[in-house]
Amino acid sequence: MNSIPTTFSNIFDKELNEEKVISKIEVPIIQRDYAQGRTSKAVSRIRNGFINAIHIALTGTEKDAIKLDFVYGNIEDEKLIPLDGQQRLTTLFLVHWYIAKNENVATEEQEFLKNFTYKTRFSSQHFCDSLVNCEPDYSCESLSAWIIDQNWFMYSWEQDPTISGMLVMLDEIHSKFKKESNLWQKLTHKEIKPVSFYFLALEDMGLSDSLYVKMNSRGKPLTPFEHFKADFEKVIKEVSIDLYDEFIKKVDINWVDMLWKYRGDDDLIDDEFMRYYRFVTEIICYTQKIDMVENDFDLANKVYGVENENAKTNLKILFRSFDCWSEMANIEEFFNTIFSGVDYEENKVRNYSDTTDLFLLCCNNYGKTSGKRRAFTLNNTILLYAVLQYLLNKDEISESEFTERIRIVRNLVLNSPDEIRETRMDALLSDTFNIIVNGEVQTKSGGFSGVQKNEEINKIEWRKNNIELVEDLNQLEDHNLLQGNIAIIGLEDVNLFKNRAQNFIGLFNNEIEYLKISNALLALGDYSQNITWRCLFGNKTDSSWEELFKVSQKKWFFERTQKVVLELLDAIKGNFNTYLENVVTSFLSNEEVEKDWRYYFLKYPAMRSGNSGVFWWRQDGERIKENQYEIFMMNTALSLNGRHWDPFLYALSIDEDLKGAVSLEEYGAPLVFKNEYIKCMNDGFYFYDFENNETRKIEIPQEEEVDKLDRIELLKNIIKLEY
Structure with missing residues (x-):
């Protein structure tokens, strides 16, 4: 018929x-x-x-x-x-x-x-x-x-x-x-x-x-789509009869077939359609600076209605954004050729997710929120936009070019946490378009992190000049702790790059305890960084190391961290676990080693038992650990409102030889011994009665404000004698 x-x-x-x-x-x-x-x-x-x-x-x-x-x-x-x-x-x-x-x-x-x-x-x-x-x-x-x-x-x-x-x-x-x-x-x-x-x-x-x-x-x-569709057809018809005819033919056949595999438990694709429609429409709003409204019908009029001079163009963008998926034989397979999930795969870009199919995630989650958290994040919005621009411009972009460019976008997305916010989406999407379509990283835009852009620009040239090392660089970028930012290794020394990359990957392989690595680094030098008044070390968690390995204008002393990390990577050989243990053993057994804060951190593991890996050196305005024995170990990373202890007192409080003799509360409290409080100060231990009157002081022998005797052993022996 x-x-x-x-x-x-x-x-x-x-x-x-x-x-x-x-x-x-x-x-x-x-x-x-x-x-x-x-x-x-x-x-x-x-x-x-x-x-x-x-x-x-x-x-x-x-x-x-x-x-x-x-x-x-x-x-x-x-x-x-x-x-x-x-x-x-x-x-x-x-x-x-x-x-x-x-x-x-x-x-x-x-x-x-x-x-x-x-x-x-x-x-x-x-x-x-x-x-x-x-x-x-x-x-x-x-x-x-x-x-x-x-x-x-x-x-x-x-x-x-x-x-x-x-x-x-x-x-x-x-x-x-x-x-x-x-x-x-x-x-x-x-x-x-x-x-x-x-x-x-x-x-x-x-x-x-x-x-x-x-x-x-x-x-x-x-469903919302059934309500929306009736109105939207009228909106389209007022703009163009041809586009109206195209829409009514595709919306119930081509696009339904394409979305069918993404249907929900209700055996409908309406919600999935509306979520992807909203994604495309909001992208248009971002790029054309159209104020968004929550109601889909009202937004359709603003973006696609006759009063918008770009209505026809916008409708064509919308239709093409659906067509590019419906023309694809297997969407999931397409994403699996671009991205790897939780592991590194050669010639792919890791997205650190169990699901590589961004289109699926968009259809399932776009627009959903939990509190202020988006189920489909702005990061994913930018990445899906990048993929969409490739599909809409496939005639001008080769597959190999796209793989290189989506890697750049991935790197920028993961390393621009301060920049990626809704108010900057127009600039972020502009940056993304220029990378995917034109192969250009623009430095003078208000989009992604300027620091990461400079790194990506350097990598582009470096890859051209060091083709044999490209796969090593890609694998390093895809490491769980780096996620695209390789500043901790750097590109400056090409001759050492391969060894450093391979040793980094072998060292941080989820099989070696992080504290072993941290101890070896401490034995080589102070590798910490400062975030305002807080001092950060690599601890038991991924997040502490991720923070250390990323350059940020909010942090000080990244170069100090890099110097110690490269020293370890250049020297490490043989069995990694054995090498790390030997570095620490050699440090502690050296009679000439100063008993500075590093010595105590390495000798007494309890001093680093806080979950955050963050410390605060008191009375240290220049952030140089000037009063090196006056420290708080923080259990939470951001504030002293969280639990914290003096690490010297904490080590004494859990010592088995002092069990029952001393006790220690939280939040920087002093050590309780009999009828006295004990505080650790730079030059020794101070004793106070319960009315906060100083009763005595145990002064630690020092040379140039560095302990000559182990202060923990000294106080421990005194407590044992007096208990």
Whole structure:
């Protein structure tokens, strides 16, 4: 059957349908109940707009005629079983019934109304039959109340959602048409067709019955997409008839098929469609600096409506953004060729996620939030935009170029935490576009981190000049602790780069204890960095090392960290565990080693048992550990409001030899011994009574303010003697 405009009455015309006769329309069980009569705010708005459009089409001029999209279905034994369009068909049935009864149309002219029925419930069938055979009183205020009051109306029917929806719709029709007359001839005219739709038989579309399941879910409320679609079609139609025709053909076939594998538990793709639609629309808003609104209908008008001078362009962007996925044989496989997940893979870019399919994540999560956290992050938004730009510009970008460029974007995304925020998305997306499409990293934009941009620019040239080391660089970039930023290794010494990269990967391989690595680094030197007043060391967690290895304007002494790390990487050989242990043993066994803070940190592991790896040196304005024995060990990384201890006192408090002799509270409290408090100061231990009066002092022998004796051993022996 050809896709030609037809009407509700004409669809039963044997001449129109050639050899495929339709004598009856039966809404199948698998279809949802009639939902256009639901009373929610959103549905009421759609219902009012729909009936108003039909009213204008019937009372206005020929240019006011409306087309109601496609109706699909199977024809079996002269019976049309709608696949999609049952909501519109039901409303048209009610409109035809109302006008026929209102104008006392001859029985034979309205006979076809008996051929519309529901198979969902017997009650719905019986109601449709009873409705056609009754003679309503249109003088009443509420048509539904009149119907319910009839002796043929069963009380139980009010519980049938299809019947209750029809009653609501009939009241809507009654309020709009009760003063009108002489509409029947125009409504059923074969040529004028003021209210028409396109009809396609299922077999003509080359589709199977399984499409019923794809497009329908009986008993569900109208989804946001179903509300949105009706309005959006009108928005498009006002802008371009060609784009409108393109949309109505693709939205229910091409794009449904593409999204079907991403459907939810409800066997609908509506939510998934709306999430990806919102992604593309918000991208347009970011790039064109359009103020966003939450309501999808209002946003559609702002971005795609006739008042936007870029409406046609924006609609084409939207359509192409759907088409590029529907034209793809396997979306998941496409992403798997670009990204690796939790492990490094050659010729891929690691995205540190169990799922590489960004399109899937977008369809499932875009727009969802938990508190202020986005389920689909701005990082993922930028990465998916980067992939989308590649797909939209594939003719100008080779696969190898894209792999290199998406790596650059990934590196910038993961190393611009301060820059990636919604207020900067226009600049961030501009940066991303220039990288993916033009292969350029722009330094003078307000997008990604300037520090990371400079690193990426240096890498581009370095890769060209050191092709044999590119895979080593890629593997280093993909390391869990670096995530694209390799400043801790650097690119300056090409001759040592391969060894350093391989030793770093071998050292930080999740098999060697982090504290072993930290101890070896401490034995070689002070590798800490300062974040304002806090001093950071690599501790037991990934996050502490990630922080250390990234350059930031908020931190001091990155070069100090790099110097010690490179010293270890250049020297390490053989079994890594054994080498690390030997470095520490050699340090502690050297009688000439100063008993500075590093000595204590290495000799007494308890002094580094805080979870954060962060310390605060008191009275240290220059952040040079000037008063090196006055320290707080912080259990939380950001504030002294969290638990913290003096590490010297903490080591004494958990010493088995002093069990029962001393105790220590949290939050920087002094050590309690008998009737005294003990505080650790730079030149020794101070004792106070419980009224905070100094009672005595144990001074530590020092040379140039560095201990000559182990102060912990010294105080421990005194406590043991006095206990």
